[in-house]
Amino acid sequence: MSDNPYSTAVLAWYEANARDLPWREPGASPWSILVSEIMLQQTPVVRVLPAWRAWMERWPTPSDLAKDSPGEAVRMWDRLGYPRRALRLHACATVITEEHDGVVPDDHATLLALPGIGAYTAAAVASFAFGQRHAILDTNVRRVLARAETGIEYPPKTQTKSEVTLAESLLPPEPSVAARWGVAVMELGALVCTARSPKCVDCPIANQCAWTAAGRPAHSGPPRRGQTYAGTDRQVRGRLLAVLRDSAVPVPKEALDAVWDDRVQRERALDALVVDGLVDPLEDGRYALPS
DNA sequence: CAGACGTGGAA
């Protein structure tokens, strides 16, 4: 087993072009890296940056976060989106505090068992925080491999087993090199091999890219996505939660009723928020973030 | 396993 055909070029490119992100600094704690990974799920770096700084300043360790209420985590999450991540991150901090002596586990399987941590994040934390050898397969890497190896513009809509197998086959044997490779391919996908208007002229592996070799054929098949937002329950949930976030005290039902006209949809969204644990219905009829 | 789950900026 030896390093893959791209590793040298990609690693060299990363050395010269990597962004200076705070969670990549040598002194970054595993917890700070874990927090960054949760925040970065489906969320652009530019929006995560200020949120991550504020979060780490307030709660430098898992036990710091666990001491506060889940509602405070949701409030601090502000408008980052997908607020269930805040709840899970708080739950994650609680489990780490109570079951792991406040220390972020370095074992992939143990990480995977934590709330809000799936296959990608477990691999990312094990690799980026602990220098272990794990295949990193996020949306960036999937796109790079689809192009460089498969010769198509975009990867399949849902992750396939063959993609995992491919990513594993490209993993350099040496753990420290593998960890570097993982973050480097991600960065390449984020900065050069982008979804729209890839900057192939700046790509260190353009001369080895199957998609480029094929003349960069356009994506064939059905449209890739169609996630409308206006009018959905998600939008209603967002508005309801914003009311609670912005209030220092529990709010009366009327305050929630005011943000959406359709009563049926509004009630459905509120019920769902309660089920999710993002909203706490008080006995006096008011509503609050979970305590 | 397809669909739900926020939000905002760029094209």
Next chain:
DNA sequence: TTTCCAAGTCT
């Protein structure tokens, strides 16, 4: 203005 996309996870 509308569409697309951003370091996924959970059910």
